[in-house]
Amino acid sequence: MVSAVFHSSLDTRSSEFRARTAAAVPKAAALQEAAAPVLADAPGVDWRGLALKIVPPVLGMALLVAIWGVLTRGSTTFPTPGATFAEAVKVFSDPFYRNGPNDQGIGWNILFSLERVAVGFGLAAAVGIPLGFAIGRFEVISNMASPLISLLKPVSPLAWLPIGLLVFKAANPAAIWTIFICSIWPMIINTAVGVQRVPVDYLNVARVLNLSEWKVITRILLPAVLPYMLTGVRLSIGTAWLVIVAAEMLTGGVGIGFWVWDEWNNLNVKHILIAILVIGVVGLALEWALIAIARRFSYDDV
Amino acid sequence: MNSFIEVQDVEMVFATKKGRFHALREIDLAVCKGEFVTLIGHSGCGKSTLLNLIAGLTLPTSGVLLCDNREIAAPGPERGVVFQNHSLLPWLTCFENVHLAVERVFGGRESKAQLKARTQAALELVNMGHATAKRPNEISGGMKQRVGIARALAMEPKVLLLDEPFGALDALTRAHLQDELLKIVARTESTVVMVTHDVDEAVLLSDRIVMMTNGPAATIGEILRVDLPRPRNRVELAEDNHYTHFRKAVLDFLYTRHGHVEILAA
Numbered sequence: 001m002v003s004a005v006f007h008s009s010l011d012t013r014s015s016e017f018r019a020r021t022a023a024a025v026p027k028a029a030a031l032q033e034a035a036a037p038v039l040a041d042a043p044g045v046d047w048r049g050l051a052l053k054i055v056p057p058v059l060g061m062a063l064l065v066a067i068w069g070v071l072t073r074g075s076t077t078f079p080t081p082g083a084t085f086a087e088a089v090k091v092f093s094d095p096f097y098r099n100g101p102n103d104q105g106i107g108w109n110i111l112f113s114l115e116r117v118a119v120g121f122g123l124a125a126a127v128g129i130p131l132g133f134a135i136g137r138f139e140v141i142s143n144m145a146s147p148l149i150s151l152l153k154p155v156s157p158l159a160w161l162p163i164g165l166l167v168f169k170a171a172n173p174a175a176i177w178t179i180f181i182c183s184i185w186p187m188i189i190n191t192a193v194g195v196q197r198v199p200v201d202y203l204n205v206a207r208v209l210n211l212s213e214w215k216v217i218t219r220i221l222l223p224a225v226l227p228y229m230l231t232g233v234r235l236s237i238g239t240a241w242l243v244i245v246a247a248e249m250l251t252g253g254v255g256i257g258f259w260v261w262d263e264w265n266n267l268n269v270k271h272i273l274i275a276i277l278v279i280g281v282v283g284l285a286l287e288w289a290l291i292a293i294a295r296r297f298s299y300d301d302v
Numbered sequence: 303m304n305s306f307i308e309v310q311d312v313e314m315v316f317a318t319k320k321g322r323f324h325a326l327r328e329i330d331l332a333v334c335k336g337e338f339v340t341l342i343g344h345s346g347c348g349k350s351t352l353l354n355l356i357a358g359l360t361l362p363t364s365g366v367l368l369c370d371n372r373e374i375a376a377p378g379p380e381r382g383v384v385f386q387n388h389s390l391l392p393w394l395t396c397f398e399n400v401h402l403a404v405e406r407v408f409g410g411r412e413s414k415a416q417l418k419a420r421t422q423a424a425l426e427l428v429n430m431g432h433a434t435a436k437r438p439n440e441i442s443g444g445m446k447q448r449v450g451i452a453r454a455l456a457m458e459p460k461v462l463l464l465d466e467p468f469g470a471l472d473a474l475t476r477a478h479l480q481d482e483l484l485k486i487v488a489r490t491e492s493t494v495v496m497v498t499h500d501v502d503e504a505v506l507l508s509d510r511i512v513m514m515t516n517g518p519a520a521t522i523g524e525i526l527r528v529d530l531p532r533p534r535n536r537v538e539l540a541e542d543n544h545y546t547h548f549r550k551a552v553l554d555f556l557y558t559r560h561g562h563v564e565i566l567a568a
Contacts, residue, residue: 205387206375208381210379215402223393
């Protein structure tokens with residue numbers, strides 16, 4: 001979500017800038033002929049636009065690091081950017097080492113977290129999407145499920161953790177259970193809304209062509225609902241990634257959330273900062289991947 | 303007279319949130335095989351409702367509809383429908399959109415190659431053979447409507463039902479498609495029921511024009527037989543006395559005797 005907002009504001013700014021330069025060009029041309037090359041350059045590579053897209057984000061990052069550097073100068077408790085960077089190089093130079101169950105490389109930690117998210121999220125998709133279809137297609141089921149969903153959706157995912165621990169009597173399934181329960185709601189709701197919003201015209205086409213229920217599902221419902229479904233999936237994976245860190249802090253084991261907590265117990269703040277960055281990057285990558293998938297499957301309904 | 307579609311004393315009442323809405327009353331209509339009938343009337347007069355009843359998309363509150371002496375209880379492949387807004391599936395190519403219909407009707411009897419040939423032939427019939435791999439959002443409104451017609455024709459329906467098929471098109475495209483529709487209908491000898499609000503379109507295309515009174519509780523006001531010889535040429539007809547006579551008769555019905563009452567209704 002953050003990335004989308006970020007991009008759109010950049011785009012409007014650069015297009016504004018282009019509009020302003022375009023308006024300025026005729027005036028300049030009237031004054032002096034030297035303005036002509038500016039126009040001639042325009043169809044080629046838009047260096048100015050490209051620079052405007054790259055420079056501000058880099059500047060923003062630099063500013064953050066600069067503020068961090070200034071605030072931590074001479075501090076003994078909070079690491080400086082330089083020290084953190086040096087530590088990051090060390091951490092990432094050997095990401096897949098194994099010194100016993102509680103001391104493994106950052107690569108393993110990320111992979112274990114991703115595995116939990118994948119399992120919990122996959123189960124949620126396997127249950128949530130068909131359930132969403134049923135809710136969207138049959139009013140009785142919708143009336144049955146909607147009060148339950150409204151009641152359970154606002155519950156903090158971590159409140160489900162003890163239930164998971166109680167039922168599964170192990171940390172790892174409990175963490176997966178927590179991911180499952182928190183990522184299922186957006187998928188159910190979005191799929192159901194998508195099914196309810198399938199244009200009546202398409203369903204009339206299905207009736208006129210006398211399509212079988214299987215064809216109705218594969219050729220009409222599924223493609224029509226897919227964009228909604230993918231929005232649900234995207235929302236869920238964001239939440240799932242948020243929750244896994246918190247869940248792992250509580251359950252332990254190998255995982256990026258556990259790593260953060262472990263390094264806090266070791267008072268290794270540099271590693272915590274690295275972990276924060278890594279969590280952010282992985283979350284962003286997941287989001288981007290799903291946006292790319294959603295774009296691939298979206299169609300223009302014109 | 304061998305009537306192919308029969309509408310007998312049909313009433314249509316919709317249950318809406320504001321209460322019951324009496325849309326159609328006492329509709330009696332018989333359409334012969336190979337006949338081109340248009341339904342014309344002001345908006346809200348229930349002409350689309352009548353077409354949906356013939357299509358089987360809605361069922362009448364009372365009365366009977368017959369197609370080929372069988373009661374119309376649901377949509378069927380013998381009645382091909384062209385929708386007002388083309389209703390092509392945006393995620394399928396033109397070819398796939400038509401193929402969906404072909405597959406359903408002929409899938410059990412014919413080979414895959416035959417089905418493909420049928421689809422291609424239907425698209426070529428409406429001059430869309432060149433755009434089979436395109437998706438609906440890549441072609442113009444007129445082209446979409448042609449593919450919609452191809453989809454309906456590909457099922458080899460006994461009746462073609464068209465719901466204001468050219469309503470959303472510009473005048474030139476509309477004229478062009480009307481001419482093509484005339485040619486196609488002449489070639490396939492289809493029975494056609496078409497809803498329109500365009501007087502010229504009705505006179506140019508129809509054998510009979512069914513003029514409907516204003517709703518609520520609309521009914522058939524008058525049926526005008528248009529016995530102009532076919533093939534019809536719109537340019538020649540523009541100066542034809544009979545043509546202008548028919549045109550005047552429809553206009554007279556619509557505007558003098560049944561002027562729009564939307565203001566009163568509202």
